[in-house]
Amino acid sequence: MLHAAALHYFREVARSGSIRRAAATLNVAASAVNRQILNLEAAFGTALFDRLRGGLRLTVAGELLLRHVTDTLHDFERLRAAIDDLRAARSGHVTIAAVDSLLVDFLPRALDRFRIDFPAVTYAVTAAQPPDVVTMIAAGDADIGFTFVGQALHSVRWIAEIAAPIGVVMRADHPLAARASIDFEELSRYPILTQSGPLPKGADIDGALAAFKRSVTPKLQSNSIQMIKLSLTLDMGVSLFTRLGFLHEIEKGDIAWRPLDSPGVATLRLGLAAPAQRELGPPAAQLVRRLADDLRRFAAA
Amino acid sequence: MLHAAALHYFREVARSGSIRRAAATLNVAASAVNRQILNLEAAFGTALFDRLRGGLRLTVAGELLLRHVTDTLHDFERLRAAIDDLRAARSGHVTIAAVDSLLVDFLPRALDRFRIDFPAVTYAVTAAQPPDVVTMIAAGDADIGFTFVGQALHSVRWIAEIAAPIGVVMRADHPLAARASIDFEELSRYPILTQSGPLPKGADIDGALAAFKRSVTPKLQSNSIQMIKLSLTLDMGVSLFTRLGFLHEIEKGDIAWRPLDSPGVATLRLGLAAPAQRELGPPAAQLVRRLADDLRRFAAA
DNA sequence: CTTGCCGCTCGAATTTTTCGCACACAGGAA
């Protein structure tokens, strides 16, 4: 279906070199095959086969057409497989683990877009500390996850990554927002809001950042990024985060993000992880493709 | 033709976002278009469009199919153009100029293969000295030509090139054939057969070769490469040529060719030339493609 | 030389597919 029978007829005739043999394997009358071939030749205005005793052989034009036909049919088979995958993925359940920066903006928006095309898929999203995301995926407690790359990873593979440096987040009219980048000395002159948690995520990456965090007494400490976000908009102070949790506010112009003058944090990367061995279910496989696309598009912008 | 109407229907519906509009531009009834779309969706087992008020919009599966369809139709247009070119090239006349090394073996065989696919094409082949080939093409006295590259070339472009170093040609059982390469000192101990002509073709390339040619008194001098070839097989002496004129004899094992120990001649290249400005006729254009393919295949072997 | 076989081609009847028309149905706008 979809593609005209003439394509299959032509391919089989070219393959077998004989109309009768082709008709036999196609389970149609030889005259039908013959007609289609004649029609093709009339349509192109040139012979597609040389008739010699014992069969047909392709002319140059015929070889060109054969290549077109085989390419088309192969491509169609791939398409059919892809659509079958899509159909299998129409419903199901996906469990996602992610560091909470992603949960505030990027992931909900991505899932909302995904929902349009796969309405029957359900999700379980759990916030976790960076190393826990990896262990959850490895243990099978999550299908896919977002976390910082560079963890010791066994049985987890990275699908896509983007640079996600830690920087200073503040209200858009904050004095520091006037600078292109900010060093720790400047930063220490303003009250700091920090996210509490078992282990500060960038601490093992950059010594200077870890030292700064130890030296400073936070004006506000909370494990709720929403709490910190509201405090930022009230100008209670500044905080240290990746841009990803504040995309919406930055775009609206409420919040500003500026890079930190520190070589270590600049190399921080956030990635989409999936189990290395285990096969993902159809909906998870589709979602992973989509999220990887989103990440790459985001990285390009 | 060739491709099912459903393809065009689907593409137009996707483009216009409406079955009725698509039907209007396709000059068919809307119901016909609708049916084809429904058939496609039934065949794939999934919706290709989301039905919303005011028209249709592609689903993910629909977008995959659209890409397949547009790719296929574009490729088909290219195919049609290529076949039209072929048809236009079925008959006509091509004039070729070439240095005579090519006329002995390579060119006649190539034209013989070409003749199978383009039986009605006629040819005029003229042997010429290397610089004359270029001027003939520039003047319009030849459609295409084979000669050594590196000529001062105005209004001539090179389609393909191969390395064609000058070496020593001799009978396969000649003493020199035991060596992998030969220098002028060794060569001077054997009688030389040379091709006469206004200007020895490699003379302006390599000083050592030119000096050798001046210093030696040829045992036989002829402007007929056939004469020289026969004399070689009778072991009258050795000669200096490109391999290209002796492919057949080398393959048969009658004649041997060994490279010359001289840096200049090693860089000699032979190329297929066509006019840079002027448009070639259809048969000449086809022939040029074939010859370029032949040359490249020969270079790879 | 005849006979049998194989392969392509052609014509007419038949089956399958497609099309056009009319209309039903649904949702938003005046």
Add this chain to the structure above:
DNA sequence: TTCCTGTGTGCGAAAAATTCGAGCGGCAAG
């Protein structure tokens, strides 16, 4: 409501593809 605009659906007509049967030319064995 009525009037659009849009898709989906029967049904008879038209077009296209298929099958069957026959014919033509070439080749090889007898």
